[in-house]
Amino acid sequence: MKSLWDDNEAAKYSGDLALRVYTSRLLGRDQSLVLHGGGNTSVKIAHRNVIGEEETVLYVKGSGWDLETIEEAGFAPVRLGHLLKLARLEALSDPLMVNELRTHTLRAAAPTPSVEAILHAVLPHKYVDHTHADAVLALCNSRNGQERIEEVYGDCAVIIPYVMPGFGLARLCAERFPAAAGKNTIGMVLLNHGIFSFGASAREAYERMIALVSRAEDYLVKHGAWNMAAPAAAEPAAVRREIAGLRRQVADAAGFPVLLNARGDARGLAFARRKDIRLLAQQGPATPDHVLRTKRVPLIGRDVAAYAAEYKKYFAENAARGAQPKAMLDPAPRVVLDPDLGLCAAGRSAREAVIVRDIYTHTMEIILRATVLGGYQALPAADVFDVEYWDLEQAKLKSGGKPPVFAGEVALVTGAASGIGRACVESLLARGAAVIGLDINPAVERLHQRPDFTGLACDITDADQLARALERGARAFGGLDMLILNAGVFPPGCRIEALATVEWDRVMRVNLDANLALLRE
Ligand SMILES: [Zn+2]
Missing domain, CATH: 3.40.225 (L-fuculose-1-phosphate Aldolase)
Structure with missing residues (x-):
């Protein structure tokens, strides 16, 4: 695993919190470290409050934020002193812990601090990074996992047995970490959960994470457990x-x-x-x-x-x-x-x-x-x-609020690239439907870049093209619930005796036959 730190990029971020944003995003860029909201990071910053008192604040990732796209507003500032006092309690229920985190946050509009906030607080380092790295999880979840982790990390990392996240885990780390950490300690492994690294600067903590995860990767390479190439498997055609x-x-x-x-x-x-x-x-x-x-x-x-x-x-x-x-x-x-x-x-x-x-x-x-x-x-x-x-x-x-009216439903719109069809697509997406847009104009494929839209160039009068498009639509969303048969052609009017049969057939094929083919589905 390579460090993505780039001096030119980093120069655009000035200040402790801004650099926290930068290296959090670097972690978020690598899906083998964190996935969809997983992992969290923090930085401890001393400041003077409005009444002139010095205090140290833990800026920790707020819930609902993704490391890849986090901004300064995504970090919740929590009083460090209070968190350290909480860590000394014998017991604290998790709902009560969340209440303490929220009531000791210094910005009214801040997100709810991560449930791992107390754990970040008890690690005595300015920057703390936490990921659920694939390579570390592969070792933890293998036979004799703990021994392998001990072999890989030696005295570089403190190893904590599995305890579910929340106050119990923070309490255990508060107890075990100071007792087990030595001069070579640069991280902490939570068995079957993930890994922490820390340092005096954003770069140091981040690059230690890369170094620690690389050790696990090297171990996998050495034991022939790295390249898991999938054998080619033939896919059935129409499913x-x-x-x-x-x-x-x-x-x-x-x-x-x-x-x-x-x-x-x-x-x-x-x-x-x-x-x-x-x-x-x-x-x-x-x-x-x-x-x-x-x-x-x-x-x-x-x-x-x-x-x-x-x-x-x-x-x-x-x-x-x-x-x-x-x-x-x-x-x-x-x-x-x-x-x-x-x-x-x-x-x-x-x-x-x-x-x-x-x-x-x-x-x-x-x-x-x-x-x-x-x-x-x-x-x-x-x-x-x-x-x-x-x-x-x-x-x-x-x-949790009510899901949108068409949540979980799939709509297919023909003639989706422009006009009424395009407006239908927008309206359906806004109401929570997943939409398959078909159009003879290939621009339909670039209409929306979002997971709930699939645009397919397709001449709906061509049975093969239509079948292929329906197949791809089913692969994307699982089927069809609504049809918006909007595609149509309207040639200029003319007298019956002047109407060519080919023209008549074309209009009927697009406006009628294609709809029958779709309705049959
Ligand atoms: Zn975690």
Whole structure:
């Protein structure tokens, strides 16, 4: 792994917080370090407040921000002194901890500080970086994972056993870190979770992260567990009806409309076709954090009802351990591994489905690498359940707003590149639908660059072109719910005796026959 630090680029950022923004974005650029909102960073800055008192403030990533695109406003300034006092408490419930974080934040408009804020506070370094690096997770989740981590890091990193994120983890680190850190310590590994690095400057902390993750990568290379090239796998040609059938089943189990991202790729197909797929894929996620997106395990094949029954069993068994009653989430799978369809990812929006797909794509790589190292071993189901049904996550669900009216639904618009068709596309996107836009004009392909729009150049009077477009549309979103048959041609009027048969046929083909072909779908 290479450092992306660039002196010219860095020169555009002046001040401690600005440089914190810069190296956070560098971490965010590498998907093998952090994915979709994962990871967090902080910087400790001394300042004089409005009444002239000196105090040190921890600027920590706010929830809802992505490292790749974070700005100064994405960091929540929290009183460091108060965080250090909290770290000395024997116990603190997570909802109460979040309340303390919010009430000791110094900017009224700041986002809620990361739940890992206290952990950042107790590390006695100015800059602290935290990622869920793939290479580190591959080692943690392999047989004898802890020994491998110890071998790779020696006295460079303090190793903390797995504890779920929240106050308990911060408390454990506050206790263990000072006792275990020595003069060579530049980081901390949280087993089955991720890795921290720190330093006196933004550059030092960032480059130590790169150095630490590189060590794990070198270990994988040395043990033949780095290049996981997928064997070429032939994709079946026409699967749109199968995809649509699967999507319907997933939506029925979920109790709300879902999109299914089934953009076939060789990696997903090869993985789904492995003989040991059940053993590999039923272990659980690479880090419990992923459960919120992918659920604990994927569905293998297409028996959604059996998956839902298993999920209910898992919920009943684990919910019984807790003192508080829990509300069960929907029992539908988010990841499907099918030998014909490959990796399919379900989500309530196209963006959600893309996130699920990205996370599982990295998970497959981690599983394959750990398999080379003697076997993939994820955390027990109970630990994963605790994150999936964490108080803080349940509270978020209760406060979640209503989804837009067409969330999870797919609309197809013909003649989408201009005029009424184009306006329909915009209106449907604004109401939460995923949209497939067809047009004979190839400009339709560049109409919108966003995950919920697929523009396809297509002459709808050509049966083959239309079938290909529908196939691609089904791969993108999982099927069709609404048709906007807008494409039409209106040649200038003329007298009946002057109307050529070819012209008549052309108008009928575009305005009538093509619509029949689409309606048949
Ligand atoms: Zn983390």
